[in-house]
Amino acid sequence: MGKLDLSKGGANHQKATGEDDRMTTAQGHPVADDQNWLTAGPRGPQLLEDHIAREKIFHFDHERIPERVVHARGYGVHGHFELKEAIPELSRAAIFNEVGVKTPTFTRFSTVAGNKGSPDLARDVRGFATKFYTSEGNWDLVGNNIPVFFIQDAIKFPDLIHAAKPAPDRGFPQAQTAHDNFWDFISLSPEAMNMVMWIMSDRTIPRSFRFMEGFGVHTFRLVNAEGKSHFVKFHWKPKLGLQSVIWNEALKVNGMDPDFHRRDMWDAIDAGDYPQWDLGIQVFDEEFAEQFPFDVLDATKIIPEEDVPVRIIGTLTLDANVDNFFAETEQVAFCTQNIVPGIDHSNDPLLQGRNFSYLDTQLKRLGSPNFTHIPINAPKCPVRHYQQDGHMAMTNPKGRVNYEPNSWDQGEGPRETPGGFESYPEQVEGPKLRARSETFADHYSQARQFYISQTPVEQTHMANALTFELSKCQEMRVRTRMVGHLRHIDEGLAKEVADGLGFTELPEKPKAAKDPITDLKESPALSIVKNGPGSFKGRKLGIYIAEGGDAKVVSALKKAAEGAGGMVEIVAPHVGGAKLSDGKVMEADEKIDGGPSVTYDAVAVVMSEDSASRYNADKPSIDFVNDAFAHAKFVAYVPAVKPLFEAAGVWNYMDEGFFDLSDADRSEAFIEACGNVRFWDRESVKQD
Numbered sequence: 129m130g131k132l133d134l135s136k137g138g139a140n141h142q143k144a145t146g147e148d149d150r151m152t153t154a155q156g157h158p159v160a161d162d163q164n165w166l167t168a169g170p171r172g173p174q175l176l177e178d179h180i181a182r183e184k185i186f187h188f189d190h191e192r193i194p195e196r197v198v199h200a201r202g203y204g205v206h207g208h209f210e211l212k213e214a215i216p217e218l219s220r221a222a223i224f225n226e227v228g229v230k231t232p233t234f235t236r237f238s239t240v241a242g243n244k245g246s247p248d249l250a251r252d253v254r255g256f257a258t259k260f261y262t263s264e265g266n267w268d269l270v271g272n273n274i275p276v277f278f279i280q281d282a283i284k285f286p287d288l289i290h291a292a293k294p295a296p297d298r299g300f301p302q303a304q305t306a307h308d309n310f311w312d313f314i315s316l317s318p319e320a321m322n323m324v325m326w327i328m329s330d331r332t333i334p335r336s337f338r339f340m341e342g343f344g345v346h347t348f349r350l351v352n353a354e355g356k357s358h359f360v361k362f363h364w365k366p367k368l369g370l371q372s373v374i375w376n377e378a379l380k381v382n383g384m385d386p387d388f389h390r391r392d393m394w395d396a397i398d399a400g401d402y403p404q405w406d407l408g409i410q411v412f413d414e415e416f417a418e419q420f421p422f423d424v425l426d427a428t429k430i431i432p433e434e435d436v437p438v439r440i441i442g443t444l445t446l447d448a449n450v451d452n453f454f455a456e457t458e459q460v461a462f463c464t465q466n467i468v469p470g471i472d473h474s475n476d477p478l479l480q481g482r483n484f485s486y487l488d489t490q491l492k493r494l495g496s497p498n499f500t501h502i503p504i505n506a507p508k509c510p511v512r513h514y515q516q517d518g519h520m521a522m523t524n525p526k527g528r529v530n531y532e533p534n535s536w537d538q539g540e541g542p543r544e545t546p547g548g549f550e551s552y553p554e555q556v557e558g559p560k561l562r563a564r565s566e567t568f569a570d571h572y573s574q575a576r577q578f579y580i581s582q583t584p585v586e587q588t589h590m591a592n593a594l595t596f597e598l599s600k601c602q603e604m605r606v607r608t609r610m611v612g613h614l615r616h617i618d619e620g621l622a623k624e625v626a627d628g629l630g631f632t633e634l635p636e637k638p639k640a641a642k643d644p645i646t647d648l649k650e651s652p653a654l655s656i657v658k659n660g661p662g663s664f665k666g667r668k669l670g671i672y673i674a675e676g677g678d679a680k681v682v683s684a685l686k687k688a689a690e691g692a693g694g695m696v697e698i699v700a701p702h703v704g705g706a707k708l709s710d711g712k713v714m715e716a717d718e719k720i721d722g723g724p725s726v727t728y729d730a731v732a733v734v735m736s737e738d739s740a741s742r743y744n745a746d747k748p749s750i751d752f753v754n755d756a757f758a759h760a761k762f763v764a765y766v767p768a769v770k771p772l773f774e775a776a777g778v779w780n781y782m783d784e785g786f787f788d789l790s791d792a793d794r795s796e797a798f799i800e801a802c803g804n805v806r807f808w809d810r811e812s813v814k815q816d
């Protein structure tokens with residue numbers, strides 16, 4: 129009969145060709161009854177003998193693995209990276225040299241602080257980690273949607289995360305930084321101030337993963353075939369542009385749909401609307417690094433795009449949802465140490481610490497050094513080495529040789545390869561010491577640069593966010609210490625926050641390790657509003673219809689939104705939809721209380737006057753209109769909705785962000801206006 133084929137086996141819910149539907153245990157025993165535990169008599173005690181029930185419960189008891197200590201809540205998607213411009217002069221990495229080749233990828237987006245079940249729209253940094261399955265092994269670019277970090281040295285990471293996560297005594301608050309421990313730690317860590325500006329901006333409440341940037345954060349090296357090295361920073365630029373929600377929306381979305389971001393990604397990919405990001409590189413040499421006013425090894429600093437332009441070299445397309453969330457999204461293991469020949473690390477002390485941490489955490493989480501055998505982690509190029517055994521070893525090599533050097537014939541075992549990975553031979557010398565380089569001492573200049581690069585609307589949002597977060601701190605010393613730091617960044621901002629917190633005078637500025645540079649230029653690349661989508665592509669219109677609504681208007685709106693590459697959802701008072709003016713029933717995607725306006729980029733309300741009078745006391749209907757107004761959304765309407773708009777307190781305040789569609793042809797102008805994301809002028813208006 130020969131040897132067993134060991135590549136066969138393992139559980140699968142779907143039958144393979146030629147197999148039947150027979151249910152079995154994990155040992156392959158056919159199961160006749162999966163509903164009743166073996167008992168002694170129909171009402172007697174259960175018997176431990178029941179190997180079928182015990183195996184089932186045993187497996188269930190062990191279903192959970194530890195969640196990630198950070199970035200626990202994440203969402204993974206398959207895709208590919210296509211190189212558009214080869215860069216052999218900079219890097220010998222195959223992935224950067226073969227134009228047009230599609231390298232398979234797996235990307236996982238995440239929030240940092242919340243647990244696996246926390247809501248998607250927590251104010252938090254988003255992880256943006258991509259595994260490239262290159263022909264020379266896996267390259268993991270484990271980045272965030274913010275290009276700087278809180279701390280400069282990895283040794284502080286456990287403290288940062290302890291401070292951000294729920295307090296150890298009370299176990300709350302979950303998935304938020306608005307509490308004493310976090311701001312206590314931050315206000316004692318001036319190096320965090322640049323990051324504080326970023327996290328208090330709307331970057332931490334993105335509209336969707338599809339509308340946010342990604343950054344490798346650290347300075348890495350590119351090394352070419354001659355061994356020449358350049359420094360590089362990696363950027364992901366979303367083709368759809370940048371867009372965030374506003375805080376009040378985030379609060380409501382979290383209650384309404386805690387899966388808002390993952391649902392958005394699933395839906396877009398399911399609909400074939402594949403999100404894309406360009407991969408950009410900022411390349412610079414030692415000479416630039418020497419004269420740059422900040423240390424390029426300090427992960428709390430950016431290099432402004434206006435100083436070193438971002439050069440686009442390829443595109444990432446996310447085009448397939450996972451088949452199984454656990455097997456792929458949960459089990460994927462990113463490691464910053466996964467780099468390929470032609471890419472190398474720099475001496476950034478945060479990056480170097482990460483290189484230890486990621487490998488270590490995978491062992492704890494996935495339980496075995498063989499986590500590379502799990503399909504989502506396994507390289508897609510040949511893998512040949514002499515590592516063996518361990519828990520769950522799936523791919524132990526065949527044959528006798530498992531050591532080297534060896535003198536077995538060619539082909540018996542792998543050999544070292546000329547041209548394999550070589551570290552850049554950077555000259556290193558110096559005393560062994562624990563010290564922070566003087567070149568890392570500037571803590572405020574770039575924080576200020578970020579703040580002055582924002583539009584007034586964004587600056588207001590930052591002041592509001594800081595006031596809100598600090599208002600949740602009960603300890604006065606924490607509040608005052610933080611406002612003291614803000615004075616080094618911008619006196620106006622400090623004053624606004626101090627007023628918001630009810631201070632009667634501004635607190636002292638703390639002593640700065642280095643005097644801030646106050647004349648750094650504005651960097652328009654840092655603003656979300658200045659880098660918005662500019663169109664309705666990839667965005668969602670919610671049309672609230674009710675009986676008698678003008679069918680022509682609804683269809684013109686649908687046509688305009690879909691024509692611009694957007695999605696449309698119909699919302700109605702009842703799940704069954706509503707009969708429109710043409711006598712036909714239009715089906716609804718959402719019932720009004722399941723489709724509030726906060727879940728849409730723009731909204732329209734189309735109903736007869738009778739209907740508008742009928743729903744003008746209905747809270748979800750009023751909220752739909754009122755929230756759309758309060759969140760500065762573009763709103764399309766027909767005049768018949770007056771009774772509802774009056775009840776919502778907006779009829780007398782309609783501005784140019786409202787589009788009267790008595791003339792259905794205005795639908796296109798409405799959708800075009802939505803390219804501006806919001807009618808920002810409205811934010812300062814007070815309603816009834």
Ligand code: HDE
Nearest residue numbers: 196199236255256257271272277282285345478485486489
């Ligand atoms: Fe991470 N980080 N991190 N981090 N990080 C983890 O690795 C760590 C940092 C980032 O979707 C952990 O597999 C240290 C910066 C992402 O699976 C852990 C330090 C950046 C993800 C870890 C940092 C990141 C992680 C937890 C300070 C942006 C999610 C689970 C030196 C450039 C990856 C895991 C995924 C995950 C450690 C700082 C991004 C514990 C020690 C800076 C996107 O290893």
